[in-house]
Amino acid sequence: MLSQKIESILFVAARPMSLKKLAEVCGADKEEVAKAVEEIAAVYNRDERGVRILRNGSDVQMSTAPACSKLVQDFLKDETTGELTKPSLETLTIVAYRGPISKPELEQIRGVNCSLILRNLMLRGLVEAVGETDNAPASYRVTMDFVRFLGVSSVEELPEYDKLRSHENVVRILEMAQQPAAGQAAAGTAGESGAAAPAVSEPEKSSAEPA
Amino acid sequence: MLSQKIESILFVAARPMSLKKLAEVCGADKEEVAKAVEEIAAVYNRDERGVRILRNGSDVQMSTAPACSKLVQDFLKDETTGELTKPSLETLTIVAYRGPISKPELEQIRGVNCSLILRNLMLRGLVEAVGETDNAPASYRVTMDFVRFLGVSSVEELPEYDKLRSHENVVRILEMAQQPAAGQAAAGTAGESGAAAPAVSEPEKSSAEPA
């Protein structure tokens, strides 16, 4: 159904889409699309709804309702400037001591998936990705701003830097997990528009997995 | 209006939101929020709509509809394939139907030690530990990512959910597992062989608490 298709595209895109582009993506003609957009807008653009369909010329966008803009602003501000949770602080610490570190390595050390936390730490300007190429996935390290904030001139000045950084437990867990680390990289391919599929790319038969 | 507020937050949030967090953000109490989420879900989760409200325990997230998967995947140029090994599938199935489930319960059903596979699934963000405290060990459940991967609005929609969730035999065998004298073979081995429950779990619900 066309209106369903358009609705899903408007949702994941979360940016203005032209009727022409929508028609192309949905394999329909522009007039049909314009009509379907009207129908969707009629469903959304009611006082009690929190999401709206905005139109500007031939551009269409899904967006939050004006009545909620203050709430949304506060929420977004808190997401990026509010207090860090303990898991986030822990992640930041590991990146500081072990950086540059790949996401799979970080996850091996923490024992949980770190996609959301890493993304948030980057949004806050605490962590940055380095060295990403077509062949190599990104590594992460703390930003210079964060190093300065800590009052040190480089991460090497962190307490017991050498001892903690290359503690045998870290070395061993990374050795144990050589293989899964390789397959994990693929999971990070986020769509350009900032929408995501479930991160389920699985390493083929990893050493860390029981037969 | 509360449902309007919640809808707008769900639209902008880039992660699953717990009812608790939604209540906090919207300045309402959790019961009201739960009720409002039900109302919103009833509006969205209809066959002809392109957007869904997903539930995982007390977490809520907005996503595209299953009927539009192919279209959206092409639009995002996403390359998720969904390959899972047999042990992963089996473990995910049990955790999906029985979660939150403790590690001994899971091992009782599978007949093998599950430390490594659980760790592996947590690294991939398909399973998460919940409810761990100093006194209580963690339980495990599937993540919202895995729910999205299945293409359902919540695990309750899985085929034969009620039957497989509360299977009479499972209850019985798990009761036996808890009595040290009887039927403890599988759990007992884990201890004997030195594989006693490594605490690879975390107090956090990784996907729901990034900041």
Next chain:
Amino acid sequence: MAFAVRLEKFEGPLDLLLELIEQEKMDISQVSLAKVTDNYLAYLNEHPDIPPEDLADFLVVASRLLLIKSRILLPFLNAGEEQADDLESQLKIYKEYLDASKVIQAMIGKRRFLFVHEKLPHVEIGFAPPEKLGTGQMADLFRAVLQRLDLIVRVPTAIIEKTVSIHEKIKHIQEVIARASSLSFRSLVMNAESRIEIVVSFLALLELVKERSVSVTQDKLFDDIVINKIDAVPA
């Protein structure tokens, strides 16, 4: 052997058991379990490559199978009757989830993935440091992580050290027998550290009997088993 099963196919003992029962075209019951016991043991003996961390789980099921089989062969043995159908019901439950996992696999195969936003809208990268975080606290956080890793990096080594492989045990029994022409099973397992090791010893013994390297005698039920080297058996 009549059954050609490959280890990679099995993720655990219950999976193997199910396959063996299905090959016999039987339902899960005490009788079918007893029937496949020999095949199960043979499989273990023929697969020294079962990873040590998984072997323990396979052996536990082996011991439960032996118990079931002995009960059927020797019905007057009814000690622990209440546990008798434990493995049977466990296997039935396992089968239900295994079947469900195939349904789940088919669902995933349809690729009806649901997509969400990943980025927050209109957010500029700024700088929002954790105000109270100091370097001392970071060192503490890192130490806590190291401590948590302790449990994971040590465990596999512990399993490997404690699990005795069947083949090692067979070798051990052969060596012991080479020195003494007969010995008792009780003395063989006297220093066993776990039930698993006793089961392994017993399996090893069965294997040697099958190879006709040894003969065993037992005067009365529950008496000690005496193991004799074949060439040393008095005529």
